[in-house]
Amino acid sequence: MSQVQDGGGERGQVAAFFDVDHTLIACNSARKWVEHLWRNDQISVAAALRSVWWLVKYRMSILDYEQVTAEVVREYAGRDVLELAAEVERWFHQDIEPEICVEGIAQIAWHRERGHMLAMLTSGTTFSVEPLRKMLAIPHLICTEVEVVDGKLTGRHVEPSCFGPGKLLAAGRFAETHGIDLDRSYFYTDSFSDLPMLERVGEPRVINPDPRLRRWATQHRLPVELWRPQGRPGPMQADTKQTAPPQADAPQASNQTASQSNSAPVEVQP
Numbered sequence: 001m002s003q004v005q006d007g008g009g010e011r012g013q014v015a016a017f018f019d020v021d022h023t024l025i026a027c028n029s030a031r032k033w034v035e036h037l038w039r040n041d042q043i044s045v046a047a048a049l050r051s052v053w054w055l056v057k058y059r060m061s062i063l064d065y066e067q068v069t070a071e072v073v074r075e076y077a078g079r080d081v082l083e084l085a086a087e088v089e090r091w092f093h094q095d096i097e098p099e100i101c102v103e104g105i106a107q108i109a110w111h112r113e114r115g116h117m118l119a120m121l122t123s124g125t126t127f128s129v130e131p132l133r134k135m136l137a138i139p140h141l142i143c144t145e146v147e148v149v150d151g152k153l154t155g156r157h158v159e160p161s162c163f164g165p166g167k168l169l170a171a172g173r174f175a176e177t178h179g180i181d182l183d184r185s186y187f188y189t190d191s192f193s194d195l196p197m198l199e200r201v202g203e204p205r206v207i208n209p210d211p212r213l214r215r216w217a218t219q220h221r222l223p224v225e226l227w228r229p230q231g232r233p234g235p236m237q238a239d240t241k242q243t244a245p246p247q248a249d250a251p252q253a254s255n256q257t258a259s260q261s262n263s264a265p266v267e268v269q270p
Helices: 029-039 045-059 065-074 081-099 102-113 126-136 165-178 192-200 211-219
Strands: 004-006 009-011 015-018 117-125 140-144 146-149 152-157 186-189 203-207
Touching: 015 102, 015 165, 029 045, 029 081, 029 126, 065 152, 081 126, 081 152, 102 117, 102 126, 102 186, 117 126, 117 165, 126 140, 140 165, 165 192, 186 192, 192 203, 192 211, 203 211
Parallel strands: 015 117, 015 186, 117 140, 186 203
Antiparallel strands: 004 009, 146 152
């Protein structure tokens, strides 16, 4: 991996971290998944109402995310990984692919041209975002990890979830492993819950923000970007116009591919 010289010393590589919901996609993937389950008679009325209540609590900033993650993942105990992955793939193409933001595609291309390391940084699990990662050709995925034994989900996740401070912790470990300079790196997100990571990187980017994050961006005089979905699926075409400030002396991209962690296909972030 190449390094950039700065006054005789070495600096780490620049990375671009992307959140998923309301950032790379213009919707809430958890809500889309619940709608999918409802259409296919795979969820009870009580469970659907519980999901709505979780969303309300999230908006009120009183949601215990770790507890919710544990409850959701526990419901998938014993499910076959390959069967569930196939279902998620079908769901992705029907419900999520039309929601991919064109500006997100362009920003990924912009960073790739400059040799920045690309990573999705999400509270979801591997299967819930793996189809999107593959479609956008993002090499790395940092997410909530869920246990798999003998091809079956155990119903347990690895604490802490990749949410809030846990997301910063996971990104910090990734940066240390891959020689990333977070002070020169980018993070794109819509959520105030990601404030720890936004404050850690040198290039925070506010995308389709929730009200609290919009206020924070205004207070810190950060621009707000509004990204739009591409619509129904078809050949994805991105305008590679630079919408981020140029990064001088960008190092070459890493050739390492994304690790395939064994996780459940549930985006539990409201």
